[in-house]
Amino acid sequence: MKLTIAVWINVLLVVTMDGYQVKPRDFQQMVSSMEQQYEDIQEEFQKEFRTWQQTGEKTVRLQQILDGWKFTGQDRREYLEDFPHERQTAMCVLCRSVVSQIMQMRSNGTGRADLFATVYELCTTLQIQESDVCFGVIDINIDIVLHIFDERPNLGADVVCGVILQSSSCVFDAPEFTDWSVNVDPNGKPVTESKHFPNARSENDIKIVQITDMHYDPKYEAGYNANCNKPTCCRNDQGIPEDPEDGAGYWGDLRYCDSSWASIEDAIDHIVEEHPDAAYIYQTGDIVDHGVWETSFGHNIRTMNRFHNKLLEAFPDKPVYNTIGNHEPHPLNVFAPSTVSRQDLSVSWLYEYLADVWGHWLPRSTRTSILQGGFYTALVRPGLRVVVLNNQDCYNMNWWIMWDPGYLATQLQWLHDVLLLAERNGEKVHLLAHIPYSSYGSIYFVCQREFRRIVERFHDTISAQFNGHTHKDEINVFYSRENPQHAINVAWNGGSLTSSHNNLNYVVYYVDPETYQVTDFESYIFNLTDANRFPDRRPEWYKVYSFADAFGMHNLSPAEVDTVVKRFGTPAGRSELRKYWEFTMKMGDLTLAAGCDDDCLLNVLCRAVLSELNDDVKCDELRETFFD
Template sequence: MILFCCEVKPIKAIVSSSISTSSRSRSTRFLYELEVSLRKGIDEYLKSGNQTEELQNALQLLQIPGIFRKEDRVSPFISIPFCAGCNIVASILLAVPRITVKTLLKRFCIWLGVEPPDVCQGFFDVNAETLIYIADNTPHLSSQRICTIVFQFMGCKEFFKHDWTINIPKEKNIKQLGVTEKKRSNLNPINPIKILHLSDIHYDVDYTIGSDAACDEPMCCRPGSQPDYFQNAAGRWGAYRCDTSWEMFNGALDHITSQHDDITYIYFTGDIVDHKLWGTSMRRNTKVISSVLEKLKNSFEGIPIFPVLGNHDPHPLNAYSPDSVNNKSFSSQWIFKLVAEKWQMWLPTETKETILKGGYYTVLVKPGFRIVALNSAVCFFTNWWLIFDDYDPYGQLNWLVDVLLKAEENGEIVHIISHVPSGDFTCFKNWGKEYAEIIKRFSKTVIAQFNGHTHRQDVSLYYKDTTMKHPINIAFTGGSLTTWYGVNPNYLVHHVDPVFYVRSA
């Protein structure tokens, strides 16, 4: 049976091998043989639709079950053959006729055990057209670039890439309002203000009590699923492989309002939409985001909420397209327009301009105290649009420098809120590196940072240099209201000095 009707370019023209096998080390020879097996096997599959035994053996060596569910970096021993295999597969996908790409993406996802078949099918039904658009509109796109962006956490590298930088003016001789040791003695621990830090709600509109809470998919508790044992049934208040039900969300907010009736501000650090990465749509995401924001407004009436976007909020998942992309099928303008409207119940009108540009803004909360809200979800490694153009998406980091320069000149204290922590292994390294340089330069102005994304409460220190002897800044990572994956729902309350806006305890 012929799987595809279209002419297929010979695989040997796609990936070339250099250095004779006689001069290869044992590991290099292994990679060479793996490359040959994959090339030959895929070539045959494209012609006949059949997997050869050689292809099956090669794919077996590259099994990566749940690769995008990993919580840490992968060892170099695994990354070397993986990156070699990624380059071969990406080269094949770049060269085959576009009509075959979606099918091959699904096949590789299933063959390599990335996710169960129905998840692979649904995910690439949602994402394939975006990937094809990027491939067709990115000049000189190489397989190495694709693997470097998407699988940087596997150690894949683009050898000829030069990192971009942000122009950061040197420090001026300006009297700082920052918290010096002398000023610390004047902190007021008796009457601190309270900042509620909420993050990663991940509301699942389809959460079903009694459904299977121990499935093989990225997220469980789906309608129509049945548990094998009663212990695996989804409970009223959630389950460890599932996202947040509306009842649990309501219960959490009721608890917070009953226990903390003196909250001054709320920092919401992103991710409203659930983890059903294979079932997103603009309509569904809009409904979920609108429902959650309305509930937050009603539960915390009169309390200013400062929200940011997460990587799960756009459609497709993680995808924030550059403002140069005007095609409505791929543009992220829909979500910026949505939140620009919804967030106005808490934010001043002048924030709309930058929210519409890229989902970020700044607010002078009171004289001397400023909040900067970033869309750091743009740096998430499976934001496909980083392949298209990774230079400072939406000009956000350049804008941040300008905002902090003015804050410095005006003697303001700044809190930065965002979703993805800049030092997290899922954040694009170049973006994270430049962000860290900005924090280093303005460490006397930026008093603290607040992030989400990891679902784990954590504290990160920023240092003056690589000796790690002189900490200069701090970032607080909130936990999550969702129990996904294997965590208890939680939130943070920061007790903050009302003058210098640092934690008083």
């Protein structure tokens, strides 16, 4: 990785030097030179790789290339979409180099055992994860990947890496993967202004509680190692550290750990006690922990069972609308189409389980679509419909996108048709999905494009969106594709009931009973550092802020949120933007101590307005005022 990153760093240093500007032609020459170096490195790697496979010995040059690509501890902790451009480029070169050789080995008849050994060797050599994590993740994913490679012999490494990494530094040309679309009814209300409504928060508003990203870890145990260099720590099989400061806290830990049962149970108990007047509960997914190398059908079901039983105990008569997270299947992230005939690769076991459990709160009519793909719709009350999506089929880490990209249109077309019927019936809609369609690169960019078309068409029907996944208490504004000066919808993120540098939280929304728009929301947290000082005492939950009060808003209509976001993007609004960042990070002590410089703040701001990959119009507008 360092070999390719160095090239980009040199260019960036030249481009940003004071008093020096690169002419377009010069820059294009530099880019062309870098692209040639990438091609040279990839070609050299493939040559050395083939020698390794033929002789069983790594050449000195192959080891040098691999050493240059080794992952750091920080690389393991970051999402792909958060990597800077130069690192994404390096990842693309690495991905294409390795995947092309693995695919070639398979096409030459190499069996599972030899492919497993090769991938395991690369995973450990590149330090992508610890050896046991590499072994477990490969073991539970390899059969799916090999099935896809076997079924799609013409699939190219450029497509595989382009879908997974999907950035401007890893483009591919494959119309089958990019040219499909949803049939959108053309008779919608045109967008002529930013969407607004007159009503402010009132005592007549409907109260809705959102909980998300619990990541309950049955192995979590106080005192065990919280600095383990694995996807999740604080587990009772990871040892007790010599330094007590490295031990997990009783109520959770701000380092790389998931949630203890004590904190999950206390959060739900607190919601019951503090918000008995809540009309509905929105649960937006990710019950299962980050032990991604050792998931199993039994483990996932036991974990989900304990959580669902707690919900049933807490809300036996209160409607709970549940959503699937990307951690619920085994292996995680992988949602096979219903057309996959091999039972050992199917995800039908999960849909059958959830149809049974969710059925306590849902009408019988929802069962068919849940069994089909984990999505459903229900009439919450006259005039308000909830639509719950399983958009993990569009998650860029779902291997099945490479098998049949066309199946991604099925659920989006269903969404369109449900919205069209709701429009005709005069209903407003709340959309629930685990992954935000706007979360940088996480959702496959074609799905982002088609979803945004649907939102634009039904901007007058969709009152709000509710997501999870990012673990951040953040917002995203959707703008018209045709008239990007107009804000037409807002997606709200509930944060998480797990910690990783940030405190646990849940969100309470106030919803206008006429428009079903969100007029305000409040975020509730407890300080983990303080709570762990007194493990025998319940945590002290408190309301950390009201969004409307914190930023002087009449309500939370798209027009009002757009106004605030624009204010964040000015020097005069910098202090408010910093306050917003602190709220998104849920006031975590470690995060606040690390701080957020201007580049970091601009990144936070752009996250709030990015709805489609590579459509940077709104971000560019804010960048201009940000540095004014």
